[in-house]
Amino acid sequence: DTGVSQDPRHKITKRGQNVTFRCDPISEHNRLYWYRQTLGQGPEFLTYFQNEAQLEKSRLLSDRFSAERPKGSFSTLEIQRTEQGDSAMYLCASNPGQGTDTQYFGPGTRLTVL
Amino acid sequence: AQSVTQLGSHVSVSEGALVLLRCNYSSSVPPYLFWYVQYPNQGLQLLLKYTSAATLVKGINGFEAEFKKSETSFHLTKPSAHMSDAAEYFCAVSEINFGNEKLTFGTGTRLTIIP
Numbered sequence: 707d708t709g710v711s712q713d714p715r716h717k718i719t720k721r722g723q724n725v726t727f728r729c730d731p732i733s734e735h736n737r738l739y740w741y742r743q744t745l746g747q748g749p750e751f752l753t754y755f756q757n758e759a760q761l762e763k764s765r766l767l768s769d770r771f772s773a774e775r776p777k778g779s780f781s782t783l784e785i786q787r788t789e790q791g792d793s794a795m796y797l798c799a800s801n802p803g804q805g806t807d808t809q810y811f812g813p814g815t816r817l818t819v820l
Numbered sequence: 821a822q823s824v825t826q827l828g829s830h831v832s833v834s835e836g837a838l839v840l841l842r843c844n845y846s847s848s849v850p851p852y853l854f855w856y857v858q859y860p861n862q863g864l865q866l867l868l869k870y871t872s873a874a875t876l877v878k879g880i881n882g883f884e885a886e887f888k889k890s891e892t893s894f895h896l897t898k899p900s901a902h903m904s905d906a907a908e909y910f911c912a913v914s915e916i917n918f919g920n921e922k923l924t925f926g927t928g929t930r931l932t933i934i935p
Contacts (some may be wrong), residue, residue: 710863712863723929728828737889737921739921739922739923746829746927746928747927747928748824748866748910748912748925748926748928749910749923749926750925751922751923751924752869754921754922762922763923768834773899797863797864799864807869807871807914807916808854809923810866810934811856811863811864811865812862812863813861813862814861814862814863816861
């Protein structure tokens with residue numbers, strides 16, 4: 707099995723621009739999670755999907771953030787009007803579904819907002 | 821609400837010495853507990869997990885951890901440190917067995933190995 711993949715690995719943008727990240731989970735994994743990790747901190751939960759349904763969103767996910775998983779396979783995370791505080795590593799994880807406890811993480815997308 | 825506290829943001833040990841990374845958790849229900857390792861500019865790799873079976877859990881790369889309910893702890897150990905163990909380690913708690921999907925992580929411990 708190939709692991710979770712994320713694209714791009716690095717993104718540098720100017721404040722106010724929109725950015726979109728992509729996550730491809732492990733094949734046939736029904737659940738997909740997004741986390742954000744700032745420097746010196748552990749990852750923080752943002753949201754998760756069961757197939758195409760977004761089942762939970764953290765209050766960290768402001769109105770400028772939107773996540774989709776339209777066909778229940780890959781997911782995108784968009785940040786509109788980026789702010790310097792959005793600079794972080796965005797991690798994606800997947801697992802096969804209900805009753806499975808382990809989340810498998812991708813390499814992350816590092817966002818730098820200038 | 822679930823939470824994790826990792827004592828010691830930086831730990832240094834000599835090569836060949838015992839590694840001990842501390843983790844205490846808080847959970848309103850019996851938790852599942854995890855240790856992940858993160859190498860620079862990479863994602864998280866699962867080292868081991870506790871899911872209410874044996875309290876002493878063995879993981880990859882010679883690491884193990886013991887779940888102690890009375891102490892609400894899940895400390896990570898390795899008898900003999902290798903240079904390749906230098907990385908950041910995260911303890912995480914989940915209440916997935918009670919319908920709470922998300923992982924809650926500690927702030928991490930950076931392990932340095934002294935040659």
